[in-house]
Amino acid sequence: MLKTKVTVPTALINREHWAQFEVNKLYKKVCLDRLEEKINYKFRDKSFIVQAVTHSSFRQNVTDCYQRLEFLGDAVLDFLVTCLVFSRHSQYSPGQVSDLRSHYVKNETLASVCVKAGLEKHMLHMADKLQTAIDKFLNRILEDSNMDDVNIEEDEVEWQDVDVPKALGDMVESIIGAVYLDSGRSLKTTWNVVVVLMGHVIEETMTDIPIDCVRKLFEEMPNKVEFIKVPREEDDDTAKYEVRVEGLPVLVGKGRNYRTAKMAAAKLALQKLTYVNLC
């Protein structure tokens, strides 16, 4: 069996006494005992959780940064949620189970999971830009939704997609990878932590499958939807997509790239359609 081939008993790069001392210092520095409470798991080997919260911008000399644990945690999480979706939703079509799995493991979801549990407070990093992005994302989450401010009267409406720092989702994956290794590769123990962190997401989707907004818009308004890519202006980092829907003004979605801009435009249109139907 795989797990017997190579054991990974510790994440420590150096086994000397000072290394363990350093791990304990870092553990205290970002209050990892509080993080352990939040995920309801106590690490036998603290070096795993120190590694799981170490961003590549933070130089410490006792473990690697979290990228390898994230690589492992990503696959563990994907496997666990696939088993869940496969078992629970036997009546769903292949497209639907695939949408549901994507929803659980995508960065937007994991980043929300991260800040809802307050895990980001424990990240070891030295990147100012990352901190600014995290702060912005936290504000956006606090606002809950900025969609209410949209004015239906205007001819052209813009909506900017949320900028989700990848590091937040990565950290959830690395913590899952760390638990998996520290628990002696126990999928059961790892699943318990996933449930603590993502239980609310799993509950929310028990009956409603999160859908692809672009697909939903085409389904709701067949033959009445047209997406138009707006060419980028010079010196403009933002990608824009127009969506023209019969009976609505021209709507514009903005994003870091055309994929998110298109999604933003579709979201906006769906929200408008609901508003129009309610009036």
Place this chain on the structure above:
Amino acid sequence: MLKTKVTVPTALINREHWAQFEVNKLYKKVCLDRLEEKINYKFRDKSFIVQAVTHSSFRQNVTDCYQRLEFLGDAVLDFLVTCLVFSRHSQYSPGQVSDLRSHYVKNETLASVCVKAGLEKHMLHMADKLQTAIDKFLNRILEDSNMDDVNIEEDEVEWQDVDVPKALGDMVESIIGAVYLDSGRSLKTTWNVVVVLMGHVIEETMTDIPIDCVRKLFEEMPNKVEFIKVPREEDDDTAKYEVRVEGLPVLVGKGRNYRTAKMAAAKLALQKLTYVNLC
């Protein structure tokens, strides 16, 4: 634990006697006993293997088509190879382990695994186009490599990427999903089947990591490589990418989409560079 939540004891849609009879008929029709020999696994419940080889174009009334098993098998395989890569290659960078995992699970690799084991002979389908694509792919595999025919003297060289039928890779994943369920969700048993099917791929990559050709080209010829997207002509399904490398003629890669066309162009350039260096 997940596996105790919902058990999936059979893939049969209908438990009546005739359904079992139908399963046995289909099992014999495409010689699934031979397939079992090829993967060194004997199914307790034949309905799983019948489902695993049933393409959506083939209408039978005892199991679903393989799409749900493929969804599950994809995650099981990804998890198993991630554990392997993580454990075996602890010295590799995060980028390298990620490249290696992608190599194991990408459709091109799984499709080759499928035809090398001769699994495609057992597929239940009614799609002529699919059969033509499979035959073409088989011929290409038999040719081993068409790169030797490239004439270095010409000013512009084209190379068409191999058209890999997605159904072949899907079938490997669905078989892995079927083994996982039939074995009572045993990862150990499933891993044994993965090793039978993919052992040669794993061995080949023990020391050499398969790399991203586009990245390798940029690494080999820093600041001397330019990729240019060729706009699609009307009525032309083929995507084309030019690559201009200092000291080489203009090379063109073709593919079903721009991603594969760019890859084909990069492969061609790397092959040319090796040729030039040898002369």
